[in-house]
Amino acid sequence: MPNRFLCFNNKSYLALVMCTKPRLRKFMDTNSNRLIMKNKAFYLLLCLCLSACSKSLHTEASQNPLRIYDEFWQHLDENYIFFEEKQVDWEAVYQQYQGQLSERSSDEELLEVMENSLLELRDAHNRIRTPFRVAKRFDYTEGFDIHFSPQVVEASYIDGIFSKEGSFRYGLIDASTVYIYVPKMESIYRLRSLIRSLIHPQIKHLILDVRNNGGGDSNPVPELVGDFVQQRRLLGSYLEKSGPNRQDETAPLPVYALPSVDHYFDVNVVLLINRACYSATSSLAGMCQGLDNFTLIGQVTGGGAGGNAGFELSNGWEIAISVSDFIDKAGNSIEMGVRPDIEVVNRESNLSSGKDVMLERALQFLAEKG
Numbered sequence: 001m002p003n004r005f006l007c008f009n010n011k012s013y014l015a016l017v018m019c020t021k022p023r024l025r026k027f028m029d030t031n032s033n034r035l036i037m038k039n040k041a042f043y044l045l046l047c048l049c050l051s052a053c054s055k056s057l058h059t060e061a062s063q064n065p066l067r068i069y070d071e072f073w074q075h076l077d078e079n080y081i082f083f084e085e086k087q088v089d090w091e092a093v094y095q096q097y098q099g100q101l102s103e104r105s106s107d108e109e110l111l112e113v114m115e116n117s118l119l120e121l122r123d124a125h126n127r128i129r130t131p132f133r134v135a136k137r138f139d140y141t142e143g144f145d146i147h148f149s150p151q152v153v154e155a156s157y158i159d160g161i162f163s164k165e166g167s168f169r170y171g172l173i174d175a176s177t178v179y180i181y182v183p184k185m186e187s188i189y190r191l192r193s194l195i196r197s198l199i200h201p202q203i204k205h206l207i208l209d210v211r212n213n214g215g216g217d218s219n220p221v222p223e224l225v226g227d228f229v230q231q232r233r234l235l236g237s238y239l240e241k242s243g244p245n246r247q248d249e250t251a252p253l254p255v256y257a258l259p260s261v262d263h264y265f266d267v268n269v270v271l272l273i274n275r276a277c278y279s280a281t282s283s284l285a286g287m288c289q290g291l292d293n294f295t296l297i298g299q300v301t302g303g304g305a306g307g308n309a310g311f312e313l314s315n316g317w318e319i320a321i322s323v324s325d326f327i328d329k330a331g332n333s334i335e336m337g338v339r340p341d342i343e344v345v346n347r348e349s350n351l352s353s354g355k356d357v358m359l360e361r362a363l364q365f366l367a368e369k370g
Helices: 010-018 022-062 065-079 090-100 107-119 150-156 188-198 221-228 280-288 348-352 357-369
Strands: 127-129 163-165 168-174 177-181 205-209 233-240 253-257 268-273 294-298 308-312 318-322 324-327
Touching (some): 065 308, 107 127, 168 188, 177 188, 221 233, 221 280, 233 280, 268 280, 268 357, 294 357
Parallel strands (some): 205 268
Antiparallel strands (some): 233 253
8 A cells, every 4th residue: 555655646645545444544644644754755766866867868968979969060050141152061061070970979079070060161250169178260361461560551651650549550641641550340439539530621541451450340330431421321231040941031231321410521541451351340341342432452351241149059068150141232241251442462572671562552542543
């Protein structure tokens, strides 16, 4: 009889007590507290065993390298936005790399396979972070000649003092040309204030040098550009991944520059760019390209149109992948880079001799504009 009670919860036990014969019922009543206590102890032990078993099964699943890779691969398959732009067959990537793993693969071996899979997408916004190291990121500058030196600009081209305002460096190249070096896409409202303080009736040209600028925040750019337009101008559009299928994307959300209320600068603006420009800096270039008074000179940027979103795998590793895109005025993604209007490449030998041929080409262009 006691063993049968162990199969019931307390309510079932009390119901059974009420329907037994008086003699048995009396015996059970006198021992009910003892039985209930035994019953509770058993269930506590049973729950602990089941919980431990469940945790063991979960831990085993969450640590299985094959399952972790499948989880990683499927998350990208359903959420990554640039498969078409990168022309990557993600199924083929799975076939190439998944077979390199087994249930006995180490964490380092698993990370290396995931890392190599991610590098196939050629996207520096994609990341993997683990407790023991961060995965390699795609190098968007590889294979490009990238040579730039603010010291050469200061020594060979600035007429007078090369001043500093926050991270910005600025000065006059001649009486009608202002030069500003922007090393990061940060404090853009401060940059707008600086430009407003430097442009006066004698200034005809502005050079914004964003070479080697790896990005930051492009949200203030429309207001910055607003000082240079007289009517609403389309700068481009944002869109996001909206579902698991390749074509599941939101409708483009257009971004406009609206004329500033109290400022308008009718000056020629040159944006100096190179391959080390990435992310928000590419967005800046894409937004400015095609505007009447803006000209891009230098190299194609590094791209990086996507905003990324994070996800935690079941083993606790963190990944981030591109889930949004910025498209230019013609509807083309800038993920692969923004091409300049005038292409120029600095060579190491140029800088060694104190020459910045990109900047010189910009000055030549501005001189032709008058």
